Amino acid sequence: MKKVLVFGSTGSIGRSSLDVIRKARADFKVxxxxxxxxxxxxxxxxxxxSPSYVCVVDSGCADKxxxxxDKRIKLFRGESGLQEFSSLNSDISxxxxxxxxxxxxxxxxxxxTARIALANKEAIVGAGSFVFMKAKKFGxxxxxxxxxxxxxxxxxxxxxxxxxxxxxxxxxxxLLNCKKKDLKDVGVKEVxxxxxxxxxxxxxxxxxxxxxxxxxxxxxxxxxxIPYERIGVLIHKESAIHALVELKxxxxxACFYPPDMKMPISFALYYPLRSNSLAEKGVRQNFSLSLEPxxxxxxxxxxxxxxxxxxxxxxxxxxxASDEVAINYFLAGKIKFTHIRxxxxxxxxxxxxxxLKKVEDVFYWDTWARKKTEEYIEKEVHSVLRTNN
Amino acid sequence: MKKVLVFGSTGSIGRSSLDVIRKARADFKVxxxxxxxxxxxxxxxxxxxSPSYVCVVDSGCADKxxxxxDKRIKLFRGESGLQEFSSLNSDISxxxxxxxxxxxxxxxxxxxTARIALANKEAIVGAGSFVFMKAKKFGxxxxxxxxxxxxxxxxxxxxxxxxxxxxxxxxxxxLLNCKKKDLKDVGVKEVxxxxxxxxxxxxxxxxxxxxxxxxxxxxxxxxxxIPYERIGVLIHKESAIHALVELKxxxxxACFYPPDMKMPISFALYYPLRSNSLAEKGVRQNFSLSLEPxxxxxxxxxxxxxxxxxxxxxxxxxxxASDEVAINYFLAGKIKFTHIRxxxxxxxxxxxxxxLKKVEDVFYWDTWARKKTEEYIEKEVHSVLRTNN
Numbered sequence: 183m184k185k186v187l188v189f190g191s192t193g194s195i196g197r198s199s200l201d202v203i204r205k206a207r208a209d210f211k212v213x214x215x216x217x218x219x220x221x222x223x224x225x226x227x228x229x230x231x232s233p234s235y236v237c238v239v240d241s242g243c244a245d246k247x248x249x250x251x252d253k254r255i256k257l258f259r260g261e262s263g264l265q266e267f268s269s270l271n272s273d274i275s276x277x278x279x280x281x282x283x284x285x286x287x288x289x290x291x292x293x294x295t296a297r298i299a300l301a302n303k304e305a306i307v308g309a310g311s312f313v314f315m316k317a318k319k320f321g322x323x324x325x326x327x328x329x330x331x332x333x334x335x336x337x338x339x340x341x342x343x344x345x346x347x348x349x350x351x352x353x354x355x356x357l358l359n360c361k362k363k364d365l366k367d368v369g370v371k372e373v374x375x376x377x378x379x380x381x382x383x384x385x386x387x388x389x390x391x392x393x394x395x396x397x398x399x400x401x402x403x404x405x406x407x408i409p410y411e412r413i414g415v416l417i418h419k420e421s422a423i424h425a426l427v428e429l430k431x432x433x434x435x436a437c438f439y440p441p442d443m444k445m446p447i448s449f450a451l452y453y454p455l456r457s458n459s460l461a462e463k464g465v466r467q468n469f470s471l472s473l474e475p476x477x478x479x480x481x482x483x484x485x486x487x488x489x490x491x492x493x494x495x496x497x498x499x500x501x502x503a504s505d506e507v508a509i510n511y512f513l514a515g516k517i518k519f520t521h522i523r524x525x526x527x528x529x530x531x532x533x534x535x536x537x538l539k540k541v542e543d544v545f546y547w548d549t550w551a552r553k554k555t556e557e558y559i560e561k562e563v564h565s566v567l568r569t570n571n
Numbered sequence: 572m573k574k575v576l577v578f579g580s581t582g583s584i585g586r587s588s589l590d591v592i593r594k595a596r597a598d599f600k601v602x603x604x605x606x607x608x609x610x611x612x613x614x615x616x617x618x619x620x621s622p623s624y625v626c627v628v629d630s631g632c633a634d635k636x637x638x639x640x641d642k643r644i645k646l647f648r649g650e651s652g653l654q655e656f657s658s659l660n661s662d663i664s665x666x667x668x669x670x671x672x673x674x675x676x677x678x679x680x681x682x683x684t685a686r687i688a689l690a691n692k693e694a695i696v697g698a699g700s701f702v703f704m705k706a707k708k709f710g711x712x713x714x715x716x717x718x719x720x721x722x723x724x725x726x727x728x729x730x731x732x733x734x735x736x737x738x739x740x741x742x743x744x745x746l747l748n749c750k751k752k753d754l755k756d757v758g759v760k761e762v763x764x765x766x767x768x769x770x771x772x773x774x775x776x777x778x779x780x781x782x783x784x785x786x787x788x789x790x791x792x793x794x795x796x797i798p799y800e801r802i803g804v805l806i807h808k809e810s811a812i813h814a815l816v817e818l819k820x821x822x823x824x825a826c827f828y829p830p831d832m833k834m835p836i837s838f839a840l841y842y843p844l845r846s847n848s849l850a851e852k853g854v855r856q857n858f859s860l861s862l863e864p865x866x867x868x869x870x871x872x873x874x875x876x877x878x879x880x881x882x883x884x885x886x887x888x889x890x891x892a893s894d895e896v897a898i899n900y901f902l903a904g905k906i907k908f909t910h911i912r913x914x915x916x917x918x919x920x921x922x923x924x925x926x927l928k929k930v931e932d933v934f935y936w937d938t939w940a941r942k943k944t945e946e947y948i949e950k951e952v953h954s955v956l957r958t959n960n
Contacts, residue, residue, distance in 0.1 A: 336822060340729040343845055426827075431837055431845040433725060434827035438815075448820055456732050456820040471860035 184273035185213040186451075187235075187295070189287060191227055192220040194382050195278030195301040195327065198443040200227060202451060205459040210274075210451065216258075216267050216287075218279075221247040228255065237267035269294055274451060276327075277302050280382055281506060282499075282548050285309055289541060292316045299450035301327040301443075303385075303397045304506075307491075308499040308548065310404035312541040324405075325450035331401045332446035333424030333437035338406055341427055341435055348408055349426040350398055351418035352476060353378045355389035358417070362480075368519040370512065378421035378441045387509045391522055395476075396487035400498070403491070410488065415476040422469055438469075483523055486530055495535045496547040503551035504529040511559055521559075528558055573662035574602040575840075576624075576684070578676060580616055581609040583771050584667030584690040584716065587832040589616060591840060594848040599663075599840065605647075605656050605676075607668075610636040617644065626656035658683055663840060665716075666691050669771055670895060671888075671937050674698055678930060681705045688839035690716040690832075692774075692786045693895075696880075697888040698933040699793035713794075714839035720790045721835035722813030722826035727795055730816055730824055737797055738815040739787055740807035741865060742767045744778035747806070751869075757908040759901065767810035767830045776898045780911055784865075785876035789887070792880070799877065804865040811858055827858075872912055875919055884924045885936040892940035893918040900948055910948075917947055 186203065190196045196217075203210045214235035217224045221243045228236060228251075236251070237258040238244035244259030251257055258267040268290035275295045277288055284302040289312070291298065298317070300306070305313055317324050326332050330350035337348075356375050357368060368390075376386045388394035395415055402413050416426070421441040428434045439445040448457055478485060490497035508525040511517045517525070529551060538544055575592065579585045585606075592599045603624035606613045610632045617625060617640075625640070626647035627633035633648030640646055647656040657679035664684045666677055673691040678701070680687065687706070689695070694702055706713050715721050719739035726737075745764050746757060757779075765775045777783035784804055791802050805815070810830040817823045828834040837846055867874060879886035897914040900906045906914070918940060927933060 337824070340731075340824065342729075346847075423825075429845055430847040431834070431841070432828060433834065433838065433845070435726070435729065436812075436825040436827060438823040438825060439821060445820070445822065449822065452820070456818050456822070458735075458819040468864065469860070469862035471858070471862065473858035473860065475857065 183209060183211050184451075185271075186210050187214045187216070187267070187270060187272040187275040187291070188212060188278065189216045189268075189276060189284070189291075190218070190278030190280065190301075191215040192217045192223040193278050193280065194380065195276065195443060195447070199276045199278065199299075199447050199451075200231065202444050202448045202459070203231070206448075206451070206457060209457070213272055214267060214270055216264065216279075217243075219243045225250070228252075235267060235270055237263050239264050265290055271295070273297065274299060276447070276450075277305075280304070280384065282308055282502060282544070285313075285541070285544065288313060289316060292320050292322050295322060297323045297325060297450075299327050299447060300324050301447075303328060303394075303401060304502050306404050307397045307400050308502050309538070309541055309544045310400070311538075312544070314404065323453075325453055326401065326405055327443070327446045327450050328398065328401060329421075329424045329439075329441070329443070329446050330398050331405055331425075332449060333439070334402060334406065334427070336437050336449065337425055337427045337435055341429070343429050345412075346428045346430050346432070347412045347414055348402060348406070349414040349416050349428070350395070350402060351416050351421070351423055351425065351473070352392070352395045353389070353419055353421045354417050355392070355394075356386070357390045358419070366518055366520040370515065373512075373519060378419075383513055384506060384509050387512065387522070388505065390519070391505075392481040392484040393487055393505055393526075395481075396484045396491075397502075399488060400491045410492065415478075415484075417474040417476050418472065420469070420471055422471060423473070483526060486526065490530065493535065494537075496538055496543065497530065497533060497535065499538065499544045499547040500533050500551040501526060501530060503548045504555040507552050507555040508559070511563075517559060517563065525555060525559060529555055572598065572600050573840075574660075575599050576603045576605070576656070576659060576661040576664040576680070577601060577667065578605045578657075578665060578673070578680075579607070579667030579669065579690075580604040581606045581612040582667050582669065583769065584665065584832060584836070588665045588667065588688075588836050588840075589620065591833050591837045591848070592620070595837075595840070595846060598846070602661055603656060603659055605653065605668075606632075608632045614639070617641075624656060624659055626652050628653050654679055660684070662686065663688060665836070665839075666694075669693070669773065671697055671891060671933070674702075674930070674933065677702060678705060681709050681711050684711060686712045686714060686839075688716050688836060689713050690836075692717060692783075692790060693891050695793050696786045696789050697891050697937065698927070698930055699789070700927075701930045701933070703793065712842075714842055715790065715794055716832070716835045716839050717787060717790060718810075718813045718828075718830070718832070718835050719787050720794055720814075721838060722828070723791060723795065723816070725826050725838065726814055726816045726824055730818070732818050734801075735817045735819050735821070736801045736803055737791060737795070738803040738805050738817070739784070739791060740805050740810070740812055740814065740862070741781070741784045742778070742808055742810045743806050744781070744783075745775070746779045747808070755907055755909040759904065762901075762908060767808075772902060773895060773898050776901065776911070777894065779908070780894075781870040781873040782876055782894055782915075784870075785873045785880075786891075788877060789880045799881065804867075806863040806865050807861065809858070809860055811860060812862070872915060875915065879919065882924065883926075885927055885932065886919065886922060886924065888927065888933045888936040889918060889922050889940040890915060892937045893944040896941050896944040897948070906948060906952065914944060914948060918944055 212231040216237035219240040268287040285305040426436045508522040601620040605626035608629040657676040674694040897911040
């Protein structure tokens with residue numbers, strides 16, 4: 183029985199992970215659950231999974247939970263509590279914390295686990311080299327849970343041959359067919375209506391701007407050391423095929439599974455085995471599948487993020503932070519959808535390019551970019567950003 | 572440099588094989604070319620590929636060729652010549668002879684080659700156990716060239732995990748959308764208009780009746796020892812995906828390549844390596860792909876052939892022969908398309924069920940079925956089969 187820590191247990195990834203574990207109680211024991219603030223759902227999870235440890239990052243929420251918590255369960259609270267929780271020894275840690283705030287617990291946890299099922303993109307995008315260096319040093323397997331990267335992991339593991347190119351698919355997100363001139367009037371609700379995946383809010387907005395797909399291309403590069411020119415994107419509206427590998431003789435292998443995060447999570451928990459605990463009877467439904475070329479030119483933020491990746495400096499950490507801040511303003515109704523791009527373009531043309539020498543530099547530039555982005559939006563929101571474009 | 576014998580060199584598989592070899596002269600040397608009657612095209616191939624041996628099965632045609640043949644090339648003629656040709660030592664033999672007449676040269680050649688790239692279905696369907704037993708005894712690799720089986724071979728080789736089920740795809744053939752009541756009026760031209768594959772005449776008719784797909788299911792069973800209940804068929808009009816494997820965790824791997832026999836032939840020649848001699852730049856075209864369930868009930872010949880396969884007696888050898896005879900009558904305009912089914916149903920309900928103890932039994936029942944089928948058609952053609960159903 184493997185001991186599992188679930189970081190972000192009440193979020194989308196955390197809940198799917200517990201759905202998998204619920205059907206596999208003989209294989210996995212939930213050692214610890216960690217949330218930011220959602221103690222209401224955490225309580226239910228504690229009741230069901232009886233962890234030995236819980237962590238609530240928001241201290242106020244932690245205090246509320248403490249009152250009703252079974253005394254046999256150890257509670258960690260606040261940022262320092264998260265660091266202690268991350269130091270617990272586990273067999274597998276599921277990293278479902280979103281955003282760059284995953285990076286610190288991830289780096290600590292790498293010293294205390296055998297495997298990380300990693301759903302977080304930002305830590306890999308902003309600080310991938312530090313993460314993989316540490317994983318190598320401590321002999322930790324990092325299994326990607328992000329569906330496209332997970333599918334590619336499955337393909338690359340199976341196919342030992344050289345390949346010409348790998349492809350990840352993009353559903354196109356909620357705005358695929360939205361005309362450029364209509365983008366400025368797109369509301370929060372429309373952007374959050376992702377056609378195939380139910381995900382967190384930020385990643386859904388990132389899907390609409392294709393920043394998410396650029397992050398995934400970076401993940402592919404970092405996970406598999408595949409050069410950018412050999413990573414393609416295909417528009418695939420149905421989200422059934424997640425990745426394809428084209429071998430040098432033009433044979434193509436594809437990996438399919440339903441758009442349900444339980445699939446890659448189950449894979450990451452059981453790898454190198456496979457479990458039939460989720461198994462359905464087979465290909466029951468019809469598939470109607472399309473694969474279309476991705477029009478890079480229509481998605482300038484995709485290109486911008488990859489330009490940043492090729493620079494190999496502090497710009498990815500900065501763009502990631504800037505994107506998150508801009509999206510929060512958009513979700514709060516304070517800026518328009520098209521302003522996200524304007525904000526990121528401004529930041530990308532006004533940052534001091536520097537290398538990242540140590541992981542602390544990532545946090546430094548993250549903080550710098552958040553402040554700079556907020557200042558820019560607050561300053562411009564009454565002028566440029568308020569104009570009708 | 573590998574020495575290659577091409578059996579059926581002027582047929583569809585033979586020509587595609589030589590297309591592959593033409594671009595890979597440094598890797599393969601054409602040792603011998605064998606045809607039934609087409610000396611016109613054989614002459615061109617001799618000029619281009621300078622084989623050391625040629626074989627012309629039709630003696631009259633062989634005589635015609637002899638007059639103009641370079642004296643340094645050894646010519647084999649007739650059935651006995653085919654057997655001598657089959658005894659030449661090669662590194663790879665491409666078996667592009669269609670029909671059960673492939674079986675004898677195949678069985679001889681298994682003693683004299685290291686690998687057979689097998690495009691012929693009938694030998695496997697009618698006498699698979701004899702073929703695989705002999706291949707095992709002589710340590711010969713048989714690599715399937717039939718696209719679905721080849722794709723499955725690629726998948727099964729890559730994926731070491733247990734799987735729930737395998738699927739081969741069917742384009743549906745030329746009559747997929749033809750209504751049942753209209754089938755009786757379908758002409759030869761319509762049946763030969765296959766939507767995605769250019770193939771020989773018999774296999775194209777077999778595609779329309781789904782006998783071809785049943786044969787492929789049998790091939791899957793024989794090649795990979797997969798029980799029939801774990802082999803599925805999916806309708807896939809575009810013929811881009813050839814096979815899928817569903818693992819026990821419901822992940823699905825698929826193998827794609829353009830509907831061009833050069834792809835599986837190149838694979839079979841180079842395996843376990845892969846060649847980029849055919850390589851194009853990547854996924855250039857759009858794919859619009861559909862996968863739909865196969866309606867077994869609509870295709871009674873599919874079920875009948877698989878019933879025969881499950882009986883494990885002489886019925887497959889008989890049905891194969893009967894099918895070929897009926898198709899020849901249909902192609903000659905002497906019976907209607909729907910009569911193919913009537914003929915096969917008659918034979919399948921009027922044959923003496925017996926096991927196949929030795930390979931000669933296959934030939935015996937093949938001959939028996941051809942005679943019986945001809946007699947039935949000739950007798951019934953003026954009465955039952957001429958009626959309008």
